[in-house]
Amino acid sequence: MEIIETVAGMRKRASGLKREGKTIGFVPTMGYLHAGHTSLMRVAREKADILAVSIFVNPTQFGPDEDLEDYPRDFKRDEEICDNENVDIIFYPKTEELYPPDYSVYADEKDLSQGLCGRSRPTHFRGVCTVVAKLFNIVQPDIAVFGRKDYQQWRVLERMARDLNFPVKILSAPIVREADGLAVSSRNQYLNPKERSQALCLRKALDLAEHLYAQGETSPENIESALRDEISQNNLATIDYIEIVDAKTLERVEKINRASLVALAVFIGQTRLIDNTVIAEEQRHPNYS
Numbered sequence: 424m425e426i427i428e429t430v431a432g433m434r435k436r437a438s439g440l441k442r443e444g445k446t447i448g449f450v451p452t453m454g455y456l457h458a459g460h461t462s463l464m465r466v467a468r469e470k471a472d473i474l475a476v477s478i479f480v481n482p483t484q485f486g487p488d489e490d491l492e493d494y495p496r497d498f499k500r501d502e503e504i505c506d507n508e509n510v511d512i513i514f515y516p517k518t519e520e521l522y523p524p525d526y527s528v529y530a531d532e533k534d535l536s537q538g539l540c541g542r543s544r545p546t547h548f549r550g551v552c553t554v555v556a557k558l559f560n561i562v563q564p565d566i567a568v569f570g571r572k573d574y575q576q577w578r579v580l581e582r583m584a585r586d587l588n589f590p591v592k593i594l595s596a597p598i599v600r601e602a603d604g605l606a607v608s609s610r611n612q613y614l615n616p617k618e619r620s621q622a623l624c625l626r627k628a629l630d631l632a633e634h635l636y637a638q639g640e641t642s643p644e645n646i647e648s649a650l651r652d653e654i655s656q657n658n659l660a661t662i663d664y665i666e667i668v669d670a671k672t673l674e675r676v677e678k679i680n681r682a683s684l685v686a687l688a689v690f691i692g693q694t695r696l697i698d699n700t701v702i703a704e705e706q707r708h709p710n711y712s
């Protein structure tokens with residue numbers, strides 16, 4: 424396994440691999456790796472000759488009052504996890520190189536990024552698109568894999584790759600959960616034991632949405648309001664949003680008659696957690712074949 428820390432080094436390596444006719448599968452991460460990340464690595468490993476993982480806590484996707492400084496980091500541990508997953512290359516760039524002091528160019532997606540997390544984190548997706556665009560230019564992947572845990576992020580990046588003509592195929596992988604249903608996340612380690620048990624309300628709410636839909640409920644308002652009641656029972660939980668949107672356009676649906684994303688963001692104490700599920704996947708979309 425190689426660890427490459429400079430843009431020039433990574434570019435040179437990627438170009439060499441291309442010349443040899445090798446395909447590159449890429450998993451961008453912010454490190455503090457867990458089972459969610461390794462599941463993406465396994466997908467990329469299967470689809471490409473070379474597996475490259477980036478580890479970079481990207482400052483531009485954090486808002487001014489968010490947890491950039493506190494975000495967990497442990498490169499040695501990450502290195503071991505990558506080694507066990509047969510990662511070929513870890514790209515571990517420095518903030519000063521990716522963002523020089525006079526840095527001034529951003530990639531800004533203007534449609535899919537506006538609602539859901541984009542509403543409460545207005546500069547978040549601009550930061551995500553910017554860093555992923557930069558990483559694509561440096562690592563030159565043939566495929567890149569993102570988790571549906573960050574469903575909106577996957578859709579936004581899929582759009583960015585299409586609209587900016589990146590020669591990369593964007594794949595997504597399912598949400599990896601703990602045994603009790605909590606979606607695995609680097610931020611779960613902020614939770615104290617009491618918060619950890621209340622955090623289960625996210626998965627419970629999504630189960631309820633699936634159950635209500637299976638019982639024949641097709642009104643997004645009714646489902647959202649039932650979920651609101653479910654989560655409000657937890658005294659450490661504060662709802663950021665609960666929304667049901669079209670699974671492709673991320674626009675609000677009037678009636679659940681097509682694949683729809685049930686997305687939620689909830690603060691458990693100070694920690695903001697997100698989770699989602701897709702319902703009505705079996706329905707034919709009225710606007711797509």
Ligand code: AMP
Nearest residue numbers: 452453454459569570572573598599607
């Ligand atoms: P992060 O390091 O949190 O920026 O995440 C890097 C990638 O891992 C993103 O594509 C995430 O969607 C994905 N990811 C994080 N947690 C999970 C999870 N529990 N299941 C699947 N993918 C995940």
